[in-house]
Amino acid sequence: MKLSALQQGYINRRSNSFRGAPPLDASVDGGAKSPAAVFWLVLHGFCCLISLVLGFRFSRLVFFLLFSTNLYSTSQQRTTTDLSDALTLQNKMSSSSSPNPQLPPNRTRVVVGRHGILIRPWPHPDPAEVMKAHRIIERVQREQRLQYGVKNPRTMIAITPTYVRTFQTLHLTGVMHSLMNVPYDLVWIVVEAGGTTNETASLLAKSGLQVIHIGIEEKMPISWENRHRIEARMRLQALRVVREEKLDGIVMFADDSNMHSMELFDEIQKVKWIGAVSVGILAHLSDSDKELSVVQKEDVENSPMPVQGPACNSSDKLVGWHTFNSLPYQGKSANYIGDRAVVLPRKLEWAGFVLNSRLVWKEAEVKPGWVKDLDIVVGEGEDIETPLSLLKDPSVVEPLGSCGRKVLLWWLRVEARADSKFPARLVIGSHSYYVSTVASYSEDMLLKLIHITYDIYKVTNDVI
């Protein structure tokens, strides 16, 4: 870049001018041992000693005092003494009493020559300043969002089915922090299986968000099949709440073990009625060397992360769906919660859909013609697998995230064994047997988590 060229060139051109040479510093050629040479050598050494003691080269000072030939006083003048106010100077200063303090009126007050390097007494960050700077940054970013971001942002309505279990705190805290960082208004509907509990309530209270905490009586079943079904029912219950309260905004499904990127929330604001985003599936194979043959393992590990979402043609129109291919996992998937095998998603997950809340309202005037009424659909007794069942015509779905090319959230299911004893709050000391129970969860569970984190890291770096 220009800088290096500049520097090198100036090195070449300037090397003579600054390296020169009051006779004190002129090196004496090795051979000559005449008395004059010895005298200069001794004088040179003496001056070096003085410089060491003083801490600066005083040769220029001597020359100024002895030979002031230059008419231009500014070029030889040293820095004025006002440097010393309230600032300590480190050893790089060359001071001198300036014999000509009064400058002629049209001379610059900026002097040419060596100046001191000003360093304050504590040259480290000041926490108060850092906080002030962060507030400024926040204000600037808010202004940027106002100018370039979404105009008239709509309220987000996040629906999360959950239940009390070992990893609930882990998963729910993740979702909670994501939602706390959303820059728009948010309503969080948390549906709990087995009724509302104080544990969940106290966890949610820490968020400071507006939370609607409801419960259904059924407990979460053990098998994954049934769990998916109950979760769908919980989400429908939440949609009923939206319908009754007439909440206005954008409904998104934030399952508690999923990971959401902040861009997702910005992208969702663009939805008109119903939209679909791409969901990355983090289905991980543990114990893969034992359970799969080598060929199959290579197949699965070399293929990119499976993605569920809308499929578009070249003119960015929705033509179909990418769904999850469960063939490689045939017979090896988990059946019950806590099973060590991999947990598979459904063909299309709820988390990949976003709805305008008006689609579930009772009044027919606000809704477009192609949506079925919620009570009619659910009243038929069958559970619905995806929100697509609410539509008469699935082609009205809007693909988001540059037509599904950007993966904006990741789906994952990791649970501890259903019969694991876990403490709601770890108390050190009196309940040490709880601690040991926690520790017994196995390093293969921890390994699984580590593998999964690595996968997330890998895919986020590939995909984003």
Add this chain to the structure above:
Amino acid sequence: MKDWRWAFVGFLYFALALRIGAVELGRGQQTERISGSAGDVLEDDPVGRLKVFVYELPSKYNKKILQKDPRCLIHMFAAEIFMHRFLLSSPVRTLNPEEADWFYTPVYTTCDLTPNGLPLPFKSPRMMRSAIQLISSNWPYWNRTEGGDHFFIVPHDFGACFHYQEEKAIERGILHLLQRATLVQTFGQKNHVCLKDGSITIPPYAPPQKMQAHLIPPDTPRSIFVYFRGLFYDVGNDPEGGYYARGARASVWENFKDNPLFDISTEHPTTYYEDMQRAIFCLCPLGWAPWSPRLVEAVIFGCIPVIIADDIVLPFADAIPWEEIGVYVDEKDVPKLDNILTSIPPEVILRKQRLLANPSMKQAMLFPQPAQPGDAFHQILNGLARKLPHNKNVHLKSGEKILNWTAGPVGDLKPW
């Protein structure tokens, strides 16, 4: 009675006009109009306000030099070449010197480059002198004003002092033959020998296409508080520090090298332009000379320039109110830089960003090919137009001579 009615109508019209203006401001990007000490002149059109006559010099003064070294087109002193090209095809050019207000001499004095690409100024005084001798002997216009209505573009480090080292430049002073001419230069420092009264300060040349190619979406949040990339110590020439940048850059480094708010280093990242667009403040400290292309880059990328150079005169200082756009910090206040920057109220910061977002501001700093309205070429012409009509004493009485053709160092008198 009638007056009241007219007053009422006038008031209504005025209110309507104001409302329209307000709506315009709210729509799209929020910007503010820029008006400096000379008024709201950034968007003036110079055509019709002045006439410039371009001398036809033999190509050894311009084309041949450029042919010898085409790097002159991309370095930061390329303004002299592009200005020549612009004037040749501009509507302000006149082929009749009798009606010209200004005379331009196209001599490329900053095109003698070292292998590293830096211009050597040692032959420039002789080149300039030779060009002036040519125009004074072939045309009568120099002699009738001794250069009072001529302008020259001298974009080198210290302008027409023709040296890169400040002490030597001050010693030489401005070339004697140019003391009545108007100088268009990048160097500007108040009360300095190398800045003549009435000079026009211009920004250094920065390649517009290269900068446009690195633009990022404006909704990328600005998360860097202070950004700077460049040298703090010029190790080759001034290892102890204290000479380079008058110690100001070294002071910045020593005080803020471990401060998380200050993203400063000597690296040369490939994402330099993108990073500037993610920063709120960009430091523009002096180097060996007070001006630098960083100012231009900061303005283009919307980063508030923090100018650390005492008494500096910034480009187009009468058309652009730099105190309202950038932040001036005295060199002695550098240790308190973090305090200064964090104590600026957020409304002021937002206003500065709005001023920087003004497209006419960005346009005024660039030298685009081909020229566009409001760009730096037009600002130079506007500056020249504002100096019209010429002072009475520009035209010399017959026989009067002011310039001494043998003044200056002996080496300058050798023919080029």
